[in-house]
Amino acid sequence: MLGRVARRTGRKLIQFDRKLGARFVAGADEAGRGPLAGPLLVAGVLLDYAKLRDHKVRPLACLNDSKQCSEPEREELFRAVVGCAEKIVVRAVSPGEIDRTGLHRSNLACLRGVLSELTPPAQVCLVDGFRLGPLAPEHRAVIDGDEKSAAIAAASIVAKVTRDRMMRRMDALYPAYGFRSHVGYITPGHSAVVREIGPSEIHRRSFNALCYT
Numbered sequence: 001m002l003g004r005v006a007r008r009t010g011r012k013l014i015q016f017d018r019k020l021g022a023r024f025v026a027g028a029d030e031a032g033r034g035p036l037a038g039p040l041l042v043a044g045v046l047l048d049y050a051k052l053r054d055h056k057v058r059p060l061a062c063l064n065d066s067k068q069c070s071e072p073e074r075e076e077l078f079r080a081v082v083g084c085a086e087k088i089v090v091r092a093v094s095p096g097e098i099d100r101t102g103l104h105r106s107n108l109a110c111l112r113g114v115l116s117e118l119t120p121p122a123q124v125c126l127v128d129g130f131r132l133g134p135l136a137p138e139h140r141a142v143i144d145g146d147e148k149s150a151a152i153a154a155a156s157i158v159a160k161v162t163r164d165r166m167m168r169r170m171d172a173l174y175p176a177y178g179f180r181s182h183v184g185y186i187t188p189g190h191s192a193v194v195r196e197i198g199p200s201e202i203h204r205r206s207f208n209a210l211c212y213t
Contacts, residue, residue, distance in 0.1 A: 009062075009063070009064045009068075010060060010061040010062045010063040010064065010150070011061055013063050013064075013147075013148065013149060013150040013153050014052075014057065014060060014061070014063070014150045016148050016149050016150065017047065017049065017126075017149055017150045017151055018049060020124050022049070022122075022123035022124040023048060023049055023050045023123060024046060024047070024048055024049075024086070024120060024121070024122045024123045024124075025046070025047050025049060025122060025123070025124045025126065025149075025150075025151045026044060026045065026046045026047075026115055026118050026122035026124070026125045026126065026151055027044070027045050027047075027125075027126045027127075027128075027145070027149055027150070027151025027152035027153070027154055027155040028042065028043065028044045028045075028111045028114050028115050028125070028126070028127045028128070028152070028155050029042075029043060029127075029128040029145070029146055029152050029153075029155040029156040029159055030042045030043070030107055030110070030111065030128075030159055031043075031066065031156065031159035031160040031162075031163045031164075032159075032163050032184070033103060033107065034185060034186075035183065035184035035185045035186070035204075036184060036185065036186045036190065036191075036194070036203060036204060036207055036209055036211075037095065037167075037170075037177065037179065037184035037190075037199070037200065037202050037203045037204065038095065038163065038166065038167050038170065038179070038183065038184035038202055039092040039093055039094055039095065039098075039163065039166065039202075040092070040093040040098060040103065040106060040107060040110070041090065041091075041092050041093075041159045041160075041162055041163035041166070042090070042091045042092075042093070042107065042110035042111055042113075042114055042159060043088065043089070043090045043091075043114065043155040043156075043158040043159035043162065044087075044088070044089040044090075044111075044114030044115055044117065044118050044155055045081060045085050045087075045088050045118075045151055045154040045155045045158060046085060046086045046087040046088075046118040046119075046120075046122055046151075047084070047085060047086060047150065047151050047154065048086040051086070052084060056084065057084070059079075059080035059083060059084055060080055060081070060084050060150060060154070062076070062077060062080065063077060063080075063081075063150050063153045063154060063157070064077070064153060065146040065147045065153055065156055066146065066153075066156040066157045066159070066160035066161075067146070067156075067160075068147075069157075071164070074157055074160060074161050074164075075161060077157045078157055078158060078161040081154045081157055081158055082158075085154065086120075087118050087119060088158055089113075089114040089117040089118055090114070090158065090159070090162055091110045091113055091114055092163075092166070093106045093107070093110055095201075095202050095203060095204045095205075098204050098206065099204060099205050099206040102206075103204075103206075107130070108130060108132050108133065111127055111130065111132050111136070112132050112133070112135055112136040112137075115127075115132075115136060115137045115139060116136075116137055121137070122137070124140070125137050125138065125139035125140065126139065126140050126142050126145055126149050126151055126152050127139050127140070127141050127142065127145065127152070128141075128142060128144075128145035128146050128152045128155075128156065129141055129142070129143055129144070129145060163183070164183050167179045167180075167183035167184050168180050168183070170184075170202060174200045174201075174202065176193055176197060177190060177193050177194070177200060178190060178193065184202075186209065186211075190211075191209070191210070191211035192211075194209075194211040194212070195211045199212065
């Protein structure tokens, strides 16, 4: 169970969204910008604040930025978001696409895509940190948004949990790399294996990592 401090944080995030005065609030965020291996995972979450009242909003009272949560807490929050959200959209960018298009460009394109797919259309779209350009739905870039907005925090939870699950499944296909433990991020052990046997098919070759040299 999540603690009292997390509940206070969750209420603060929900309050931020409610003050926007909109019924439908969308948040978008990503997980996996930094790893050496695996996909970039982008999630969009649409919350209907006309429905999120009383007992229906209580599961979201523990929302927090995914980076501030332990793995069991993220799993619990993932279930809460799935149970409360009006709509969830998830997109994955493969390592090959990241290498061809670039991490940042791929990320912006996916953030635009998930916001466009959310229906009914959000009255307010919030993105963690980035302006997405004129092709995106009208949106607001919120610096450190996953620490301020419930919709963005919900998207960060969905993106992180979904990506971690994907990488743990990849561990069965590429057991030598230890994806189950580090989910593709650079660790001394991960780097040592790459130096010894080379990168796998799901490693990002465009990353200027020391273990590639």
